[in-house]
Amino acid sequence: MGHPRTVEQSDRYWRQAAVERLRGMGIKLNRFRQNAEGVASEIRRIEPAYRGGDPNLVIRAWMGAAAAPKAEVQRRIYTPSAAMRFAALRSQQAEPRLKALGSTSVRSYP
Numbered sequence: 001m002g003h004p005r006t007v008e009q010s011d012r013y014w015r016q017a018a019v020e021r022l023r024g025m026g027i028k029l030n031r032f033r034q035n036a037e038g039v040a041s042e043i044r045r046i047e048p049a050y051r052g053g054d055p056n057l058v059i060r061a062w063m064g065a066a067a068a069p070k071a072e073v074q075r076r077i078y079t080p081s082a083a084m085r086f087a088a089l090r091s092q093q094a095e096p097r098l099k100a101l102g103s104t105s106v107r108s109y110p
Contacts, residue, residue, distance in 0.1 A: 011056045015039055018059045 018039050019029055027042055040055035043062045050058045080088065 011036065011059075014056070014059050014063055018043065018063055021063070 015034070015036055019034055022029060022039070022042055025046070027046070029038060029042060032038070033042070036055040036059065040050075040058040043050055043058055047062060050062055
């Protein structure tokens with residue numbers, strides 16, 4: 001999985017990691033208990049120190065992550081290389097120009 005881009009993706013990443021860690025400890029969660037509330041309740045059951053609060057924050061704290069995901073990943077603006085600009089220019093020059101519907105060169109029908 002690449003870098004999570006949204007908060008939901010980040011929460012899902014940490015939740016899946018917590019499920020794997022719980023499995024390693026011998027605690028099995030069926031697929032209906034792998035939601036944030038189910039994972040957090042299992043964490044609270046084995047670690048009484050993580051009481052209350054948002055389930056996603058409990059999962060993040062237990063996994064040793066920051067309380068909130070980092071700001072959204074900075075994206076670079078796409079700038080085509082010189083070769084790509086040249087190819088685009090050639091492609092535009094090769095295409096026939098479309099004439100407007102009101103142009104005089106359009107054949108008139110009786």
